[in-house]
Amino acid sequence: MKALRIHAGPLAREHIARHGLLPQHVRTIPGAAGGPKGLILGPLDRFTFGEWLPRSNQPVDLVGASIGAWRLANACLDDVTTALEQFEHGYIHQHFDVPEGQKRLTAQQVSRQFGNDLRGFFAGRVAEVTHHSRFRLHVITSRGRHILGREGPARTPVGYLGAFVTNSVHRRSLGAWLERVVFSSPGAALPFATRDFRTRQVALDEANFAPALQASCSIPFMLEAVHDIPGAPPGAYWDGGITDYHLHLNYSNDDGLVLYPHFQKAVVPGWLDKGLKWRHKSTHFLDRMVLLAPDTDWVKTLPNGKLPDRNDFLRYGNDMQGRVAAWRKAAAEAHRLADEWQEWLARPDLGQVGAL
Numbered sequence: 001m002k003a004l005r006i007h008a009g010p011l012a013r014e015h016i017a018r019h020g021l022l023p024q025h026v027r028t029i030p031g032a033a034g035g036p037k038g039l040i041l042g043p044l045d046r047f048t049f050g051e052w053l054p055r056s057n058q059p060v061d062l063v064g065a066s067i068g069a070w071r072l073a074n075a076c077l078d079d080v081t082t083a084l085e086q087f088e089h090g091y092i093h094q095h096f097d098v099p100e101g102q103k104r105l106t107a108q109q110v111s112r113q114f115g116n117d118l119r120g121f122f123a124g125r126v127a128e129v130t131h132h133s134r135f136r137l138h139v140i141t142s143r144g145r146h147i148l149g150r151e152g153p154a155r156t157p158v159g160y161l162g163a164f165v166t167n168s169v170h171r172r173s174l175g176a177w178l179e180r181v182v183f184s185s186p187g188a189a190l191p192f193a194t195r196d197f198r199t200r201q202v203a204l205d206e207a208n209f210a211p212a213l214q215a216s217c218s219i220p221f222m223l224e225a226v227h228d229i230p231g232a233p234p235g236a237y238w239d240g241g242i243t244d245y246h247l248h249l250n251y252s253n254d255d256g257l258v259l260y261p262h263f264q265k266a267v268v269p270g271w272l273d274k275g276l277k278w279r280h281k282s283t284h285f286l287d288r289m290v291l292l293a294p295d296t297d298w299v300k301t302l303p304n305g306k307l308p309d310r311n312d313f314l315r316y317g318n319d320m321q322g323r324v325a326a327w328r329k330a331a332a333e334a335h336r337l338a339d340e341w342q343e344w345l346a347r348p349d350l351g352q353v354g355a356l
Helices: 010-019 035-055 067-075 080-092 107-122 126-130 155-169 171-176 209-216 311-316 320-333 335-346
Strands: 004-008 026-031 060-065 135-144 178-184 199-203 236-239 257-261 289-294 353-355
Touching: 004 010, 004 335, 010 257, 010 289, 010 353, 026 035, 026 067, 035 067, 035 080, 035 257, 035 320, 035 335, 060 067, 067 080, 067 135, 067 209, 080 107, 080 320, 107 209, 126 209, 135 209, 155 171, 171 178, 209 236, 289 335, 311 320, 320 335
Parallel strands: 004 353, 026 060, 026 257, 060 135, 178 199, 257 289
Antiparallel strands: 004 289, 135 178, 135 236
């Protein structure tokens, strides 16, 4: 394999050695935050949800934050392949017009356009997501506590500064500033333990689906928080990646595996842990995980020698066509990841599986 790298925790490696890897072995699929980086996973998603998983019939929990939640919500729609293609096309071609006299859009303006686009995409189709016959969606959001309970020009930066400082000392202390609120398909139990910090679960429905999904994608200072989501505790809700950037969770899959299409090997716990390299290591939480990620040398062959990311909006500025061309090229090249994954599944080779 040249483009794809497969990594597995010790229990997942043992499982593959004994049983191979079949779609019925998968119990959970996480979807990481990370913005445009998630575009690289489009072909893997379309193969996994459109062709491979339909060969089985067990329930599967889909756990997502930010763009990961958005991706996985699309995977719950009836015509999944078309939905994922439309999602990719819409994300690549997103454009925010700056009104005359402004240098950049305000967080309020970005949130308004994003929310309208989100509601338009899922209009009339929310029930397909929340009542899927097999998939149980879990959308992770970060709800502010105390000073972060409401958004404000002073309290928000002060609150996040406090969260950053205390989190750098101990991750559990992040719970003093934010709590994890998970919006789940009705009746679905959480597929992970929640002893790390305070967690609440709320049932997804027609009223809270769009605001919950928007909240899960609402990066602080770039978008507004979503306040007072129906059916959930009052307060300000932000990007789920703040508490759970790459979903480094204590998955409860004693009889199955966690399949994780990801854009890198490291599973970083929270957004504020990005610079804390000692928190990027694997733990026993990932023992039953099979992680798919692009090879770092292959990534260097993509436009600009990297994965698409939010900095491309600054890199290309008003050159929307240039950014779109680069992102389309990266997404097209990502078909190599899906092709190599299919080839490996046809002949599983544990020698090609690295340790996680």
